[in-house]
Amino acid sequence: MGRRVASLLVVAAFFAAACGSSSSTASSSPSATPLSGNISVFAAASLAASFNALGTSFQRAHPGATIQFNFAGTPTLVNQIEQGAPADVFASADTANMQALGDAGFTTGSSHVFAHNKLEIVVASGNPKGITGLADLAQPGVIYITEGPTVPAGKYALQALARAGVTVTPRSLETAVTGVISKIELGEADAGIVYTTDVQAAGGKVAGVPIPDADNVIAAYPIVAVKGSTNLALANAFIAYVVSDAGQSTMATFGFQHV
Amino acid sequence: MSLEVDLRLTLGPLALQMELVIEEGEIVALLGPNGAGKTTLLRAIAGLVPIDAGHVRLDGEVLEDAATRRYVRTEDRSIGVVFQDYLLFPHLSVLDNVAFGLRSRGADGAQAWSRAMEWLERVGLGRYAKARPAQLSGGERQRVALARALAPEPRLLLLDEPLAALDVTTRAEVRRDLKNHLDSFRGLRLVVTHDPLEAVSLADRLIVMEAGRHVQSGTPAEVTERPRSRYVADLVGVNLFRGEAEHGSIRTPDGPVVAATDAISGAVFAVIHPRAVSVHRVRPEGSPRNVWSGRAGGVELLGDRARVRIEGDTPMVAEVSRAALIDLELARGGDVWLSFKATDVVVYPA
Amino acid sequence: MRRERAPLLIAVLAALGAAFFIAPLVGLIVRTPWGSAVQSLLAPDTLQALRLSLEASLSATAIALFLGVPLAWVYARIDFPGRSVLRALTTLPMVLPPVVGGIALLLAFGRRGLLGAWLDNSFGITLPFTTAGVVMAETFVAMPFLVLTVEAGLRSMDRRYEEAARALGAHRWTVFTRVTLPLVAPSLVAGSILCWARALGEFGATITFAGNFPGVTQTMPLAVYLLLETNPESSFVLSLVLLSVSLLVLIGLRDRWLGTA
Numbered sequence: 001m002g003r004r005v006a007s008l009l010v011v012a013a014f015f016a017a018a019c020g021s022s023s024s025t026a027s028s029s030p031s032a033t034p035l036s037g038n039i040s041v042f043a044a045a046s047l048a049a050s051f052n053a054l055g056t057s058f059q060r061a062h063p064g065a066t067i068q069f070n071f072a073g074t075p076t077l078v079n080q081i082e083q084g085a086p087a088d089v090f091a092s093a094d095t096a097n098m099q100a101l102g103d104a105g106f107t108t109g110s111s112h113v114f115a116h117n118k119l120e121i122v123v124a125s126g127n128p129k130g131i132t133g134l135a136d137l138a139q140p141g142v143i144y145i146t147e148g149p150t151v152p153a154g155k156y157a158l159q160a161l162a163r164a165g166v167t168v169t170p171r172s173l174e175t176a177v178t179g180v181i182s183k184i185e186l187g188e189a190d191a192g193i194v195y196t197t198d199v200q201a202a203g204g205k206v207a208g209v210p211i212p213d214a215d216n217v218i219a220a221y222p223i224v225a226v227k228g229s230t231n232l233a234l235a236n237a238f239i240a241y242v243v244s245d246a247g248q249s250t251m252a253t254f255g256f257q258h259v
Numbered sequence: 260m261s262l263e264v265d266l267r268l269t270l271g272p273l274a275l276q277m278e279l280v281i282e283e284g285e286i287v288a289l290l291g292p293n294g295a296g297k298t299t300l301l302r303a304i305a306g307l308v309p310i311d312a313g314h315v316r317l318d319g320e321v322l323e324d325a326a327t328r329r330y331v332r333t334e335d336r337s338i339g340v341v342f343q344d345y346l347l348f349p350h351l352s353v354l355d356n357v358a359f360g361l362r363s364r365g366a367d368g369a370q371a372w373s374r375a376m377e378w379l380e381r382v383g384l385g386r387y388a389k390a391r392p393a394q395l396s397g398g399e400r401q402r403v404a405l406a407r408a409l410a411p412e413p414r415l416l417l418l419d420e421p422l423a424a425l426d427v428t429t430r431a432e433v434r435r436d437l438k439n440h441l442d443s444f445r446g447l448r449l450v451v452t453h454d455p456l457e458a459v460s461l462a463d464r465l466i467v468m469e470a471g472r473h474v475q476s477g478t479p480a481e482v483t484e485r486p487r488s489r490y491v492a493d494l495v496g497v498n499l500f501r502g503e504a505e506h507g508s509i510r511t512p513d514g515p516v517v518a519a520t521d522a523i524s525g526a527v528f529a530v531i532h533p534r535a536v537s538v539h540r541v542r543p544e545g546s547p548r549n550v551w552s553g554r555a556g557g558v559e560l561l562g563d564r565a566r567v568r569i570e571g572d573t574p575m576v577a578e579v580s581r582a583a584l585i586d587l588e589l590a591r592g593g594d595v596w597l598s599f600k601a602t603d604v605v606v607y608p609a
Numbered sequence: 610m611r612r613e614r615a616p617l618l619i620a621v622l623a624a625l626g627a628a629f630f631i632a633p634l635v636g637l638i639v640r641t642p643w644g645s646a647v648q649s650l651l652a653p654d655t656l657q658a659l660r661l662s663l664e665a666s667l668s669a670t671a672i673a674l675f676l677g678v679p680l681a682w683v684y685a686r687i688d689f690p691g692r693s694v695l696r697a698l699t700t701l702p703m704v705l706p707p708v709v710g711g712i713a714l715l716l717a718f719g720r721r722g723l724l725g726a727w728l729d730n731s732f733g734i735t736l737p738f739t740t741a742g743v744v745m746a747e748t749f750v751a752m753p754f755l756v757l758t759v760e761a762g763l764r765s766m767d768r769r770y771e772e773a774a775r776a777l778g779a780h781r782w783t784v785f786t787r788v789t790l791p792l793v794a795p796s797l798v799a800g801s802i803l804c805w806a807r808a809l810g811e812f813g814a815t816i817t818f819a820g821n822f823p824g825v826t827q828t829m830p831l832a833v834y835l836l837l838e839t840n841p842e843s844s845f846v847l848s849l850v851l852l853s854v855s856l857l858v859l860i861g862l863r864d865r866w867l868g869t870a
Contacts, residue, residue, distance in 0.1 A: 075838040143738065145820065150839050171738035172820030173827075175835075183820075187721040188737045307772055333775040334784075346773040350791040359787075360777035411778060 036064025037231040039238065040086055042077040043069060044093035044221070045176035046117065046153065046194070049201040050254040051091070057250070058241050065234055073176035075150045081106050081226060088229035089238055091221060093117075094152035098222045108232070111224035114243045116257040118216050119153070119160050120196040121209040122184050129190050131209050134161060137191055138168040145180055145189040148173040156217040157193035164215040181206060195219065197255040218257075262304070262415055262447050266313030266325075270299055275471035281415075281447050288450045288462030292490055296471040297451040298343070301417050304449070305340055306333035317447075318414055334363075336415075339408030343420040345400050347392035353403050354379065354388040360411035378406040382440070398429040405440060415447045422457055434460055455494040459483070467491055485607050487528060496566075498536070498575045500529040501609060507601070511573075517549055519604040526609040533566060533578035535603035539596045540587055547598035555589045565589075569597050637852060641845045649843040650850070657824045658832035658847075665740060665828060666808040669747035670755075673804045677755040678797070682785075684756070685763035703753045710750055711817025718745065718818075742819035743826050747808035754807055755800035762796025763789070799862055806858040810851065 043051050048071045055067045070077070070085075074093045078101050081087050090107070091114075092098040098111050123131050129142055137144045147154030154173065161168065171189065174180050180192035185205045199208035223242055225235045241247050248258060262281040269275070275296045281287045289297045302308040304315055306323065314324040317338075322331045339360070347356050358375035362368070379385045382402040384395075392400055401421065408416060421437060422430045438461055441448055452458050458465055459479040467475040467482060467490070475487040486492040492499035502511035504527040509517045517529055537543070543550060553571030565584045567577050577597055584590065615623065642649075649655060684696055702710055718725040718736045728734045736742040766789070774788045790797070812830040819826040821835070829851055836844035 079838045079841075143735070145738070148821070148835065170822065171825075172822050174821065186715065186719065188715065188719050305776055307775075332780075333772070334778050334780050338776060340773070340776040342769065342773060344769075346767075346769055348770060348773075348788060348791075350794075359774070359779070363774070363777055363779035363783055363787075407777070 035062045035234050035237050037234050038066045038068070039088035039229070039231050039234050040068045040070060041089040041091065041238065042081065042085075042087040042226075043071055043089075043091040044074045044077070044152070045071050045178045046093055046198055047071065047091055047221070048178070050115075050197065050251050050256065053254070054242060054247055054250055057246075058238060062237075065237075067238065071176075071178075073147065073151045075148075076175060086230070087226045088231060088235040089223065090226050091223040091242075092152070093219060093221060094155070095220055095222055096155075097152065098224060102224070106227050107224045108227040108229070109225050109236070111222040112239065112243050113220045113222045114247070115221040115251045117195045117197055117219040117221065117255075118213075118257065119156055119193055119211050119219075120199050121191055121211060122181060122194045122199050122202075122206050123191050123209060124184055124187060125205055125207050127207050127209065131191050133209065134164040134166045134211060134215060137161075138166055142191055143171050143189045144168055145172040145174060145183055145192050146170045147177060147180060147193075148175060151176060152219060153177050153194060156219055159217050160193065160211055160215050164211075195255075200255040221256075260318045260414065260447065262318075262449070263314075263316040264300075264304060266303060266310045266315065268299070268303060268308065268310045268312075270296075270308060273299060273471050275299055275303075277468065277471070277473055279466055279473070279476075281449055283445075283447065285463045286441050286448045286450065286461060287464050287466060288452055288458040289466050289468055290452060290455060290458040290491075291468035291474075293453055294470075295453075295468045297453070297468055298419055299471075300468070301340075301419050301449070301451050304415075305338055305417060306331065306336055337413045338415045338417060339411065339413035341401075341404045341408050341416075341418040341421050343423055345392075345404035345424070347400055347403055347407070349392055351391075352388065353384065353390050353392060353395070356392065356403060357407045357410050360407060364411055375406075375410055378410045379403070382406045382436075396429075397425050398433045401425065401433055402436070405437070409440070409444065413446060415449070416441075416444060418448075418450045420452055420454075421450065422454070423452070437461065455483075455491075485528070485605075486530065487609070492530070496533065496576070498531040498533065500531075500573075502527065502529070504529075504606060509606070517604060519601050519606050523606055523608065527606050528609050530605040530607075531575070531599055531603060533576045536569075536575060536577035536597055536599045538567060538569070538577050538579055538583070538587060538589065539598065540594075542596050543598050545598075546600065548601040549604075550596060550598040552594065552596050555592045555595050558584065558590055569595060634852065637845065637848055641849050642842045645842065646846045646849075649840075649846040652843065654823055655832065655843065655847060658827055658829050659850075661740070661743070661824060661827065662809055662829040665743045665747055666751075666805050668744045669751055669808040670801055670805040672744065672748045673752040673755045673808075674797075674801060677752050677800075677804075678759055681756045681759035681763060685760045699756065700753045702750045703757075705750075707750055707811065707813030708817050711746060711814035714746060714749060714814060714818040718742075737818055738820045738822065738826060740819075740825055743815055743828060746814040746818045747811045750811050750814055751804040751807040755804040758796050758800030758803060759793060762793035762800075766792045802858055802862060806855060809854065 041051065041055070051069060055069060059065055059067060074097045077090065078097050081090060081101060082104060090101065101107055102111070121131060121134065121137070123129065131137070131142070136142065146157050149155060149158065174183070177194045177198050180194055181198055181202050183189045184192055185202070196208065199206060223239055225232060225239060229235045252258065260283050265278045267276045273296050277300055289300065291297050299308060303310055310323055310325055312325045315322045317336070321329050322336055323329065348359065351359070354372060354375055357378055358371040361371035361374055376385065376388060379388055382405060384399060384402055387395060387399065392403065395403065422434055425433060434457065441461060450461055462479065465476060465479055465482045466473065467488065469488060469490055475482055475491065482491060483495045486495055486497065486499055489499060500509065500511050500517055502509040504519070504524050507519055507522070509519060509527060509529055511517065519529060537547070553569040556568040556570040559566040563581050565579055565581060567579060567589050569575050569577055575597060680699065684692065715722060715737065717723045720726065720729050720735050720737065725736060728736070736745060770788050770792060771784050774784045779787065810830055812834065815826070815828055816831055821827050821831050829847060833844045833847045833851070836847065
């Protein structure tokens with residue numbers, strides 16, 4: 001069924017592109033064709049705040065372009081794309097998932113790592129349980145939750161815990177970092193492991209406890225254009241923007257580390 | 260031991276006000292048309308319908324008293340009820356049905372079942388102990404219902420139209436059996452019915468009820484010879500008038516003056532048997548003091564005689580011979596005259 | 610008697626309607642890797658999810674019977690002010706989106722919830738992330754099915770049998786257990802099966818309220834959802850299992866519940 005929708009979209013986009021190109025020639029400068037059209041960006045949940053900001057500034061610079069975002073756990077996005085969901089750009093929270101998608105033949109062009117991230121322990125605002133480090137997660141009175149093992153953050157969390165020599169059984173395996181954050185906010189769980197950028201994005205609703213670099217994991221975020229995109233020009237333009245200096249500084253304000 | 264009932268209640272459109280007493284040794288039938296409130300009264304005695312005023316006393320014990328707000332629950336009353344549709348529990352065997360009352364009252368299984376089996380044998384259905392009620396015929400189910408009601412040995416037995424659900428041929432046979440069982444039951448017995456034949460053949464005393472009120476009571480003979488309501492008169496098949504008697508004449512509210520020879524005065528009933536009514540095509544001369552006109556209506560053949568309904572200001576039923584029916588060509592209707600002698604009018608106080 | 614034939618337009622539309630339902634089911638059957646099906650089924654995670662689902666759904670049904678039959682009895686027999694409002698509220702989970710149900714449960718029984726906070730402070734009991742939480746979520750969405758079915762049965766039974774029992778000396782409890790319950794047994798069975806099937810398939814409220822952890826809160830539907838990302842073929846197998854169960858339930862209940870002759 002996904003194929004059918006995709007092919008319908010191609011036909012529609014054809015006409016849209018044809019109409020678009022005919023109307024844009026009137027006011028364009030001779031050197032560059034203004035970017036226009038519609039693209040869908042599938043991005044890992046931890047990129048929500050930063051990519052929304054990138055999207056806003058990109059659309060301001062290119063009035064004819066519209067970007068729709070779909071944020072979810074990376075494995076979920078991979079599955080959706082494989083099932084035929086109409087994505088133009090894919091931004092993953094790890095290289096393994098990017099590799100898998102590429103091997104399955106769903107990417108076009110090469111991927112670029114555009115940001116790095118580190119893990120942090122997230123706790124309720126005010127840190128009522130007095131968590132000071134990874135070892136405290138195993139304390140009896142602490143409800144610890146994390147992302148599922150196939151979600152990059154979940155995988156990294158397991159690595160960090162292994163490095164620190166801490167064994168703890170989570171009470172729930174969420175499908176994305178956002179699930180962990182919201183349960184901490186609601187007060188249902190006491191602690192979780194997410195990215196530093198997530199703690200920053202959640203503002204005062206949660207608090208963070210840093211993980212020492214020796215135990216921490218550096219997460220690499222690659223971005224790529226999806227095969228079958230109906231507006232490859234716009235897709236690549238957005239990718240270029242993300243890896244550009246302007247894009248990088250936006251990412252930095254949200255807590256991501258430079259490439 | 261006796262049952263004393265004196266109560267008033269309202270149930271929807273029915274306003275019931277009844278007084279009755281049942282003594283040991285007599286079988287009482289409550290007779291009346293549909294809607295008279297007989298079943299409602301039975302249910303009130305059983306405690307299934309609340310009373311507005313009055314009381315129900317069984318063997319000296321107050322079962323319900325509106326004034327003192329005393330109410331003994333149905334399940335705590337020593338009664339046995341045979342319902343019109345029998346209401347045998349469909350999911351239990353015949354034996355379990357009969358044993359139900361005994362077990363509910365605390366008897367242990369073995370004891371209850373052996374007593375129940377005795378009762379089943381007594382009504383002649385021992386071989387159906389393991390069967391389900393649905394497998395039995397109407398007459399058989401009626402007997403099981405009776406056994407079920409009697410097994411716990413209640414002090415009062417209430418039967419609601421016990422033969423109504425049966426077809427005519429089964430009814431006669433079951434009626435005889437029922438009469439035997441009622442006779443041998445030592446407690447109080449009340450049968451509710453709309454069928455006069457049932458009432459007359461089962462009961463020692465009749466109480467006639469209409470529109471929630473007591474109309475008449477007495478032995479079957481008394482009630483049928485001296486009906487006190489149109490309902491009973493129709494059941495028995497006689498012509499009934501009610502009026503003021505004075506010097507041999509009776510003025511009826513909306514009918515003619517019926518001449519009679521009896522020297523009673525005051526409010527009276529007057530009964531004329533259809534046999535005493537003659538039908539003519541021309542106005543008759545002669546001794547009969549009561550003569551008036553009408554139109555021939557429905558004809559009912561009864562062996563070698565026929566009952567003819569004469570319509571008019573005052574409808575009456577006349578009984579004539581087959582020959583007369585043919586001679587007068589009554590079947591085709593038309594104007595007729597009827598007459599009856601003053602001496603054939605039976606008068607009694609209202 | 611001539612058999613009636615459908616007019617052409619109606620036949621075509623009906624066939625399309627049927628195809629709409631049959632196509633996904635056929636797709637599932639065709640795509641299921643029958644070769645590795647048994648292996649997928651016997652994988653420890655799968656067996657764990659199966660066992661958890663069965664335990665939780667049966668517990669939910671038991672609770673639904675214990676609380677739901679009295680509730681159905683009250684609705685069917687007692688008239689009290691506000692009955693229709695109460696009845697609507699207790700039927701709400703049937704039409705509520707399950708996730709909304711899960712959120713409502715969190716607000717009531719979560720650690721900061723209305724009752725949950727008291728439970729945590731007084732007894733140290735938390736319900737989210739526990740199997741008990743799963744049972745609660747399933748009971749919440751499935752119990753209305755049982756209540757409605759049993760209530761309908763109680764309303765339609767001939768109450769004169771209860772009077773006959775009383776006239777034979779049976780007190781209220783005996784009447785209930787020896788007469789009423791047996792007479793509404795078909796509704797009890799149908800209601801229980803519907804309730805169980807709904808509990809078995811519950812997803813939204815479970816994942817929202819109870820979370821997701823293998824062996825504790827990861828029921829079959831959750832396992833299917835997650836397997837779709839990691840091991841799609843296993844998810845097909847599990848889906849087929851759930852589908853077969855639902856189909857069997859519907860076939861078993863078709864006369865009673867769906868009203869066909």
